[in-house]
Amino acid sequence: MRFRYPLPRSSEITPEALYHSRRRFLQGALSLSAGIALAACLPASKRPVPEDETALAPQATGRADEYGDALTPFEAVTHYNNYYEFSTDKQAVAQLARDFRVRPWTVEIGGLVHSPQTFGIEDLLQAFPLEERIYRLRCVEGWSMVIPWLGFPLRLLLEQADPMGSARFVRFVALHDPQQMPGQKNPLFPWPYTEGLRLDEALHDLTILAVGLYGQVLLPQNGAPLRLVVPWKYGFKSIKAIVRIELTEEQPATLWSTVAPQEYGFYANVNPAVSHPRWSQATERRIGESGRRPTLPFNGYAEQVATLYQGMDLSVYY
Numbered sequence: 001m002r003f004r005y006p007l008p009r010s011s012e013i014t015p016e017a018l019y020h021s022r023r024r025f026l027q028g029a030l031s032l033s034a035g036i037a038l039a040a041c042l043p044a045s046k047r048p049v050p051e052d053e054t055a056l057a058p059q060a061t062g063r064a065d066e067y068g069d070a071l072t073p074f075e076a077v078t079h080y081n082n083y084y085e086f087s088t089d090k091q092a093v094a095q096l097a098r099d100f101r102v103r104p105w106t107v108e109i110g111g112l113v114h115s116p117q118t119f120g121i122e123d124l125l126q127a128f129p130l131e132e133r134i135y136r137l138r139c140v141e142g143w144s145m146v147i148p149w150l151g152f153p154l155r156l157l158l159e160q161a162d163p164m165g166s167a168r169f170v171r172f173v174a175l176h177d178p179q180q181m182p183g184q185k186n187p188l189f190p191w192p193y194t195e196g197l198r199l200d201e202a203l204h205d206l207t208i209l210a211v212g213l214y215g216q217v218l219l220p221q222n223g224a225p226l227r228l229v230v231p232w233k234y235g236f237k238s239i240k241a242i243v244r245i246e247l248t249e250e251q252p253a254t255l256w257s258t259v260a261p262q263e264y265g266f267y268a269n270v271n272p273a274v275s276h277p278r279w280s281q282a283t284e285r286r287i288g289e290s291g292r293r294p295t296l297p298f299n300g301y302a303e304q305v306a307t308l309y310q311g312m313d314l315s316v317y318y
């Protein structure tokens, strides 16, 4: 089965479109599989868009992160993408990924777990209640966005698989399919894209698996049908198109730390004090803004996550 996502026009990205996006989201989910309605899993207080039009205006126009910074427009979130399996040109990804097949799709959870499992994506979408999380995404290249994700804490899935006492890291593997992903013909990268987290990072409540954004099913360019989001780390940790999650004892190799270990460390916590070898990380450009703003330690999530790194020299564990 081939599911083709409709490409939104920029003229659609209006408060009214946001209101209607819940409908589109439901229709999208239903066309993927009769009977699934992702938004219906959301508790009323967390529904991404209001039920009645009178409540619309304040929520649609005033939506922001906890610093009061506005959401990045849908058009930018879905048309300025890093996704090397398709292209290194951010503005080419959406078009190249348009026909990417997200069904059938299975996700395996294995390695050092007592209950290895293989989920069909439909079952995974129904397994946990979805929440909206408005997170900043800071790319290591020096730009950032504010994105309203839909997803669930990775912890819920890991607990179901029941990690063994020896498990200390989690390894994530993205789809390998050069027929569909032309960028995978580039031999300079050790495909498939892989990433990793320490187990305590993976279990942190801020770490989610996302299946949607802006109240809609995730588009291919944003990592459909399932991608990781770790908001206090550089964007490359938030791996797209996940097919396998593996608990390990040793710190796993990752694509970027294999290709350029001195530039892209395993930890990759957003840190204005540690420069990339070729540029400073002290400031960033928020997409849609002119000028630059200061980069915040741990991307503004220090209060929640700094304790994970107590006693570590973050210029060594970068």
Ligand SMILES: Nc1nc2c(c(=O)[nH]1)N[C@H]1C(S)=C(S)[C@@H](COP(=O)(O)O)O[C@H]1N2
Pocket: 077, 080, 081, 082, 083, 084, 085, 137, 138, 139, 140, 174, 193, 221, 222, 223, 234, 235, 236, 237, 238, 239, 240, 241
């Ligand atoms: N599989 C895969 N995941 C990936 C990437 C990629 O090239 N392949 N790029 C990463 C980078 S560098 C960033 S900044 C984010 C971008 O996510 P977005 O396009 O949804 O904003 O995805 C990350 N996840």
Ligand SMILES: [Mo]
Pocket: 082, 138, 139, 140, 141, 234, 235, 236
């Ligand atoms: Mo990135």
